[in-house]
Amino acid sequence: xxxxxxxxxxxxxxxxxxxxxxxxxxxxxxxxxxxxxxxxxxxxxxxxxxxxxxxxxxxxxxxxxxxxxxxxxxxxxxxxxxxxxxxxxxxxxxxxxxxxxxxxxxxxxxxxxxxxxxxxxxxxxxxxxxxxxxxxxxxxxxxxxxxxxxxxxxxxxxxxxxxxxxxxxxxxxxxxxxxxxxxxxxxxxxxxxxxxxxxxxxxxxxxxxxxxxxxxxxxxxxxxxxxxxxxxxx
Numbered sequence: 001x002x003x004x005x006x007x008x009x010x011x012x013x014x015x016x017x018x019x020x021x022x023x024x025x026x027x028x029x030x031x032x033x034x035x036x037x038x039x040x041x042x043x044x045x046x047x048x049x050x051x052x053x054x055x056x057x058x059x060x061x062x063x064x065x066x067x068x069x070x071x072x073x074x075x076x077x078x079x080x081x082x083x084x085x086x087x088x089x090x091x092x093x094x095x096x097x098x099x100x101x102x103x104x105x106x107x108x109x110x111x112x113x114x115x116x117x118x119x120x121x122x123x124x125x126x127x128x129x130x131x132x133x134x135x136x137x138x139x140x141x142x143x144x145x146x147x148x149x150x151x152x153x154x155x156x157x158x159x160x161x162x163x164x165x166x167x168x169x170x171x172x173x174x175x176x177x178x179x180x181x182x183x184x185x186x187x188x189x190x191x192x193x194x195x196x197x198x199x200x201x202x203x204x205x206x207x208x209x210x211x212x213x214x215x216x217x218x219x220x221x222x223x224x225x226x227x228x229x230x231x232x233x234x
Contacts, residue, residue: 083179086197091210091230093172094132096151097122097158099165104145109184109222112136115150116217122158122165131155136211137171171210171232176203178229183222194231206232 099119103111116134123130132153140147151170158167176197180190198205214226 083181085178085193086201087177089175089177089230091170091172091175091232093169094153095155095157096135096153096168096170097161097165098149098151098168099162100147100149101164102145102147108146112148112150112184113217115148116152118162119150119152119165120218122160122162123152123154126158126160128154128156128158134213134217135170136213138209138211140207171208171230173232175210175230175232176205178231180225180227180229182225184225185222187227190229194229198231204234206234208232 097119099115101111101115115136119134120130130152135151135153137149137151138146139149151168153170161167176194178190178194178197180187209232210230212228212230214228215224217225
């Protein structure tokens with residue numbers, strides 16, 4: 001029971017006791033032991049009677065101040081829904097500046113960060129602003145490493161492209177969207193869940209997948225990353 005309900009219950013219990021106390025007659029005065037002596041011929045004026053206040057009006061619990069001031073219950077907080085996992089999604093092609101690279105799994109995240117740094121430095125040098133989130137497109141993988149394309153969307157062509165850099169379009173078509181939160185090292189758990197999801201739904205994916213970095217990988221702590229994973233379907 002909360003404090004407001006406890007206070008209300010105490011008031012309800014005390015109200016009948018207060019009404020009984022107010023309705024009880026005052027005790028009679030004891031008679032004088034001897035008659036009063038004779039007074040002077042002119043009688044003294046009788047003392048004025050003290051008015052008796054009327055009994056207090058009994059209020060119902062609903063009329064009590066505590067009940068009147070009882071605050072309305074706070075609205076329930078909205079339920080926090082989980083991130084979408086396996087949501088159908090259509091990828092739209094975007095103009096991107098890209099950098100092809102290779103890496104082994106032991107230094108995978110360092111290689112991706114280095115690719116993003118090179119592309120960002122190029123855009124800063126040419127005065128071009130990114131028009132979307134950076135992406136990694138994995139083109140092939142094996143037990144030791146992988147090949148990838150780092151991409152940053154832009155609204156215009158970028159000049160002075162460096163080695164292994166080019167202009168192009170990001171992947172498009174039907175895909176499934178998954179969300180990963182946390183460090184890159186924990187991506188294995190996400191991809192294992194993705195594989196299980198595809199098996200359960202009997203879906204066949206293409207030989208590539210895309211990571212879109214919702215949080216800036218160059219400025220965000222690795223354990224705070226938010227990454228959308230897109231799996232293109234055949």
